[in-house]
Amino acid sequence: MxxxxxxxxxxxxxxxxxxxxxxxxxxxxxxxxxxxLILTLDGEEVMxxxxxxxxxxxxxxxxxxxxxxxxxxxxxxxxxYVCSLANNLACAQAIERLAGIEVPDRAQWIRVALMELNRxxxxxxxxxxxxxxxxxxxMLLYAFREREEALALLExxxxxxxxxxxxxxxxxxxDMPENWDKGVLAFCDLLESRVGEYDRLLTxxxxxxxxxxxxxxxxxxxxxxxxLTGPTLRASGVEYDVRRWAPYEKYAEIDFDVVxxxxxxxxxxxxxxxxELEQSVRILxxxxxxxxxxxxxxKVGKVLKAPPGIAFSQVESPRGELSFTMVSDGxxxxxxxxxxxxxxxxxxxxxxxxxxxxxxxxxxxxxxxxIVLGEVDR
Amino acid sequence: xxxxxxxxxxxxxxxxxxxxLVAGIDEIFNWARSNSMWSLTFGLSCCAIEMxxxxxxxxxxxxxxxxxxxxPRQADVMIVAGWVSVKMAPxxxxxxxxxxxxKHVLAMGGCACAGGPYRDSETIVKGVGEIVPVDxxxxxxxxxxxxxIHGLILLQERIREESILGxxxxxxxxxxx
Numbered sequence: 001m002x003x004x005x006x007x008x009x010x011x012x013x014x015x016x017x018x019x020x021x022x023x024x025x026x027x028x029x030x031x032x033x034x035x036x037l038i039l040t041l042d043g044e045e046v047m048x049x050x051x052x053x054x055x056x057x058x059x060x061x062x063x064x065x066x067x068x069x070x071x072x073x074x075x076x077x078x079x080x081y082v083c084s085l086a087n088n089l090a091c092a093q094a095i096e097r098l099a100g101i102e103v104p105d106r107a108q109w110i111r112v113a114l115m116e117l118n119r120x121x122x123x124x125x126x127x128x129x130x131x132x133x134x135x136x137x138x139m140l141l142y143a144f145r146e147r148e149e150a151l152a153l154l155e156x157x158x159x160x161x162x163x164x165x166x167x168x169x170x171x172x173x174x175d176m177p178e179n180w181d182k183g184v185l186a187f188c189d190l191l192e193s194r195v196g197e198y199d200r201l202l203t204x205x206x207x208x209x210x211x212x213x214x215x216x217x218x219x220x221x222x223x224x225x226x227x228l229t230g231p232t233l234r235a236s237g238v239e240y241d242v243r244r245w246a247p248y249e250k251y252a253e254i255d256f257d258v259v260x261x262x263x264x265x266x267x268x269x270x271x272x273x274x275x276e277l278e279q280s281v282r283i284l285x286x287x288x289x290x291x292x293x294x295x296x297x298x299k300v301g302k303v304l305k306a307p308p309g310i311a312f313s314q315v316e317s318p319r320g321e322l323s324f325t326m327v328s329d330g331x332x333x334x335x336x337x338x339x340x341x342x343x344x345x346x347x348x349x350x351x352x353x354x355x356x357x358x359x360x361x362x363x364x365x366x367x368x369x370x371i372v373l374g375e376v377d378r
Numbered sequence: 379x380x381x382x383x384x385x386x387x388x389x390x391x392x393x394x395x396x397x398x399l400v401a402g403i404d405e406i407f408n409w410a411r412s413n414s415m416w417s418l419t420f421g422l423s424c425c426a427i428e429m430x431x432x433x434x435x436x437x438x439x440x441x442x443x444x445x446x447x448x449x450p451r452q453a454d455v456m457i458v459a460g461w462v463s464v465k466m467a468p469x470x471x472x473x474x475x476x477x478x479x480x481k482h483v484l485a486m487g488g489c490a491c492a493g494g495p496y497r498d499s500e501t502i503v504k505g506v507g508e509i510v511p512v513d514x515x516x517x518x519x520x521x522x523x524x525x526x527i528h529g530l531i532l533l534q535e536r537i538r539e540e541s542i543l544g545x546x547x548x549x550x551x552x553x554x555x
Contacts, residue, residue: 081423
């Protein structure tokens with residue numbers, strides 16, 4: 001990936017040629033959060049890129065060690081704040097596996113519904129911000145129109161618009177409100193009728209395609225070597241989805257396609273997320289028919305203590321594979337928590353990917369990787 | 379001339395060939411300033427997503443004359459949306475210093491107001507008020523868009539009471555979450 005070009009630029013820099021150093025961020029309209037990129041430019045072309053992270057660092061993994069297990073769940077909301085529920089789920093799963101807690105069937109089905117609804121909300125935000133990055137400002141307004149509907153549904157069940165904290169150890173705090181399933185299915189119909197508008201605005205837009213097609217190509221081998229996951233990896237032609245590869249909750253019983261595209265360019269990464277919207281709708285339609293009646297939480301003691309050991313959980317968040325590793329020493333607090341954030345792994349590719357591209361393409365490539373800085377810095 | 383505030387309407391003196399507005403200079407300035415609060419595009423974390431939602435189609439901040447500008451040189455209001463880390467703090471101060479007077483700061487969310495859930499984290503500044511003077515604190519985690527709009531309307535009301543002579547109220551307004 002840009003290997004020869006990078007060597008060439010390095011040779012030029014070794015000769016003592018000074019590129020123009022440009023600082024992008026931490027306050028910049030197109031950085032998704034407070035990411036700083038130190039770009040060395042030769043005219044419009046990027047010769048070197050050094051990402052600087054840590055502007056949101058708050059020592060979350062250390063904070064987890066100072067708290068009882070369940071007290072850490074609200075903090076996971078603020079990791080990847082665009083899809084809080086996936087973080088909740090990954091954390092709750094790790095604790096459940098550590099303490100050996102079973103989750104009732106009904107709770108597992110509702111969890112799947114919440115995951116997919118949150119995925120739709122997250123991908124809609126991506127479509128809006130990615131469009132804005134490339135100057136298609138209208139897309140933001142269209143995407144937020146549907147996103148507000150999704151947030152209203154999530155608010156109806158969880159009571160919050162963004163930081164839900166609705167998945168608890170052993171199940172859920174409460175059942176679905178009345179007619180919530182009908183609301184979700186109506187939203188599915190609404191979204192399906194509206195995705196055509198997104199295609200007209202972005203997918204079929206010649207200006208948008210020229211800005212994205214063939215820009216920032218990641219070959220499949222490189223994508224694996226960098227540890228990319230999620231739509232960013234699948235756009236490069238690697239079929240890896242935790243929902244299919246290591247199914248959790250009820251994903252093994254659900255019929256859906258893993259969206260895999262071949263090109264690996266910025267446009268493919270956009271299209272992968274756009275097509276995943278339809279797969280999420282397909283999953284949501286299957287959930288409610290197969291949901292059994294029954295309890296929504298198993299009994300967990302007031303003081304949650306886990307036997308000494310180590311537990312690992314994987315979840316397919318909208319950005320990729322999110323996993324928690326928890327180590328217990330038998331006390332009420334975890335001894336060590338490690339969070340494998342998909343955005344952090346996906347961001348590693350950026351520095352090499354932008355070399356040789358124009359400055360304007362840096363914004364497009366960064367947008368297409370779809371990072372959330374709250375999760376990168378932790 | 380477009381829409382004129384009803385308070386000012388009575389002061390328009392009709393002359394042949396056009397209208398002339400006769401009013402106190404503070405009134406005219408504050409009318410213009412309070413209805414064109416351009417705010418700095420400056421999202422830090424979770425609250426930034428809600429700030430975007432407030433600006434987007436459903437809540438539409440444009441109807442209050444609030445547009446997002448990407449550069450501090452063109453901004454009147456800085457909405458600090460998210461937690462402020464020690465590493466980020468100098469940049470916030472620099473952005474604030476780059477904004478032209480009169481300028482206002484709105485701290486959005488529990489983290490920007492007082493450290494929020496990260497109060498016991500050693501890398502987090504316990505509220506943006508330690509770095510820049512804050513006019514409005516909007517609590518909530520994150521605040522609903524309605525809350526943010528409420529805070530901005532209160533800020534507009536405060537701007538209407540200001541004077542170009544530099545008499546400014548400094549005690550902050552608080553909007554509960």
